[in-house]
Amino acid sequence: MAHELWAKGDAYEAYVGRWSRPVAARFLTWLAVPPGRRWLDVGCGTGALTGTILATATPAELTGIDPSIAFLTTAGSRLTLLPAASGPPSAATGPTGARTDPGTGADSAAASGLTSAGTGSGAGAGLCPVGAGAGSGARADSGSVVGAAGSRTGPEAASGAAQGAGPDTGPGARFVAGDARALPLRDAAVDVVVSGLALNFVPSPAAAVAEFARVTAPGGTVAAYVWDYADGMAMMRYFWEAATTLDPSAAALDEGRRMSICSPAALSALWSAAGLTAVTTRPIDTTAVFADFDDYWTPFLGGTGPAPSYVASLPTDHRDALRDLLRTRLPRAADGSIPLLARALAIRGTTI
Ligand SMILES: C[S@@+](CC[C@H](N)C(=O)[O-])C[C@H]1O[C@@H](n2cnc3c(N)ncnc32)[C@H](O)[C@@H]1O
Structure with a gap:
């Protein structure tokens, strides 16, 4: 969908990635998965949830899957990449010591439950571990091999090394291009499937949820969270209400109206239909604190995600009017900051 291009990892980080991370921490605390489990993060994007799993859940294995090569490249530059599981070294080692997997190591793929292109679900999903050097702006189609991993050397890798020393550092993750509807994993390949803010898209x-259940071993956990677009995600609510005041046709793009699964009942129905049991939902409330109006508004100019894509479509005078209306409507704390409720709806279930 033209309005939902996920093409710029840094822009996404500034827009929503930074607010997904605190939700991810609370979500993982709620799941309370013991250490040593095999994890899959579907729609991992720039790695907000993946990095939090690395930092807090002590996974035995962790794979992030997303169709956006640009986002996977950002994720790979931020997080420690997983070495190949076995076999002779086949990927160059850069200054970080982290390795990119060129995607041809059968031993490595087998150890992580990944299938090669055209196998597994039978849906033609492609296996393409991604590392630094993958193209940006590309979107992976299932079955296509995209963004061949390059050696983790040069300025991009050095930048990744610096960021890899931050809070997301952990034992390592593998990032693979793929689609939630045709996961390139064998049946029962992992113990936990999670997905943050992605199911709506x-x-x-x-x-997708049927695939989550298929690749999860019996007794495993399938869990996700989505923004409460219709009510508790105030950053978006203020935006779309102002946008619709100036342009009633913007209502058709409002995530609060068109994201049909953003309710506990709709999520529960999805989980139950996939055969999952012990299904539970809960809201996760965090506060997004914007330092000032520019901190709120500037990420909307980044062109990544539905609302920024709408802003990018506006003529300058209309964009300025929207900015000025939001400036008058947003609540301010005494120090000038803008604290807004960021509510996610979380769901979990168990495979039989
Ligand atoms: C709002 S972002 C969430 C990213 C990340 N999980 C987070 O919490 O910040 C939505 C993500 O869903 C991904 N996505 C869109 N369509 C998808 C599909 N069919 N299968 C898997 N992921 C998809 C996008 O590429 C994007 O990375």
């Missing part, structure tokens, strides 16, 4: 959430 998958054309068939039911197909």
